[in-house]
Amino acid sequence: MSDTAAVTRHAPASRLLHWLTAVLVLTTIPAGLIMVQEGLPRPVQDSLFLYHKNIGPVIGILVILRLAVRVARRPPPLPISLPRLQALLAETVHWLLYLTLVLMVMSGIVRVQAGGFPMELWDPLMGGMIGKDEALAASAKAFHDLCKTVLIVLMAGHIGAAAMHGLVKRDGIFSRMWPPV
Ligand code: HEM
Ligand code: HEM
Numbered sequence: 001m002s003d004t005a006a007v008t009r010h011a012p013a014s015r016l017l018h019w020l021t022a023v024l025v026l027t028t029i030p031a032g033l034i035m036v037q038e039g040l041p042r043p044v045q046d047s048l049f050l051y052h053k054n055i056g057p058v059i060g061i062l063v064i065l066r067l068a069v070r071v072a073r074r075p076p077p078l079p080i081s082l083p084r085l086q087a088l089l090a091e092t093v094h095w096l097l098y099l100t101l102v103l104m105v106m107s108g109i110v111r112v113q114a115g116g117f118p119m120e121l122w123d124p125l126m127g128g129m130i131g132k133d134e135a136l137a138a139s140a141k142a143f144h145d146l147c148k149t150v151l152i153v154l155m156a157g158h159i160g161a162a163a164m165h166g167l168v169k170r171d172g173i174f175s176r177m178w179p180p181v
Contacts, residue, residue, distance in 0.1 A: 009176055011073035017066040019180035024059050025101070028052055029152065053112060054121045060105035063098060079172065093158055100151045107147060111140035 009015070028051075034040070035048035078087050112119060113130035114137035130136070166174030 008076050008079075008172065010075055011069060012181060013069045014066065014073065014075070015177055015180050017062055017069060018177055021059060021062045021066065021101075024055055024062070025151075025155070028055050028059065029148070031055075032148065050120055053108075053119060056105055056108045057119075057122050057126070059101060063101050063105075067098065076176065081171065082173070090161065093154055093161075097151075097154050097158060100147055100154060104144060104147045104151060107140045107144040111137055111144055114140060 010018070031048045031052045035045055035052060040048075078090075109119070109126065110130060113128070114133045116132040116137075119127045162174055162177075165171055166178075
C-alpha cells in the first residue's frame with residue numbers, strides 16, 4: 001500500500017467495525033421484518049427473535065466503539081474534487097445512520113423489557129432494568145417501527161451512493177472504507 005493510499009483510508013479499526021456493523025444490520029433488519037409476519041412456523045419465529053434480540057445490543061456496542069475510534073482516529077479528509085453539497089449530504093447521512101442505530105437499539109430494549117419479555121443472552125447484564133408497562137411497550141414498538149423505516153431509507157441512499165462511487169465514478173471514495181482489514 002502506498003503512503004497516499006494509507007492516508008486516504010479510514011483507520012483499519014474503523015473499517016473493520018464498519019463492515020461488522022454493516023453485516024449485522026443487514027441481517028438484523030430482514031430477521032426483524034420476517035419474524036413479525038403472521039403464520040410463521042413457531043421454531044422459525046423463535047429462532048429469528050432469538051437472533052434479533054441477541055444481535056441488536058451487539059450493534060449498539062459496535063456503534064459506541066466506532067464513535068470512540070472516530071474520535072481517536074479522525075476520518076481522512078474527503079477529496080476536494082467532491083462537490084461541497086455532496087460532502088455535506090454524505091456527512092449528514094452518516095451521523096443520521098449512527099443516531100438511528102442507537103435509537104433502534106434503545107427502543108428495541110425498552111420494547112422487550114416493558115413488554116415483559118426476556119432479553120435472552122443479555123438477561124444477566126441488562127434484564128429487569130425496566131418493569132412491565134404495556135403503554136411504554138406499545139410506544140417503544142411504534143418508535144422502533146418508525147426508526148426502521150428511517151434506517152432503511154438512509155441505508156438505501158448510503159449504499160446507493162457507495163455503489164455509484166465504487167462502480168460508476170471510481171473516484172476512490174469506496175476504497176476509503178475498503179478493504180475491511
Ligand atoms: C440496530 C438494531 C436493530 C434493528 C436494525 C432492528 C430492526 C427491526 C425491524 C426491521 C423490525 C420489524 C419491525 C416491523 O416491521 O414491524 C424489528 C422488530 C423488533 N425488534 Fe428490532 N431492531 C434492532 C434492535 C433491536 C433490539 C436491541 C431489540 C431488543 C433487544 C429489538 C427487538 C425487537 C422486537 C421485540 C421486535 C418486534 C416488534 C413487534 O412486537 O412487532 N430490536 N426490529
Ligand atoms: C453494502 C453496504 C455498504 C457499503 C458499500 C458502504 C460503504 C461505505 C463507504 C465507502 C464509506 C466511506 C465514506 C467516506 O469515507 O466518505 C462508508 C461510511 C460509513 N458507512 Fe457504510 N457502507 C455500507 C453499509 C453500511 C451500513 C449498513 C451502515 C449502517 C447502518 C453504514 C454506515 C456508515 C457510516 C456511519 C459511515 C461513516 C463513517 C465515518 O466517517 O464515521 N454503512 N460506508
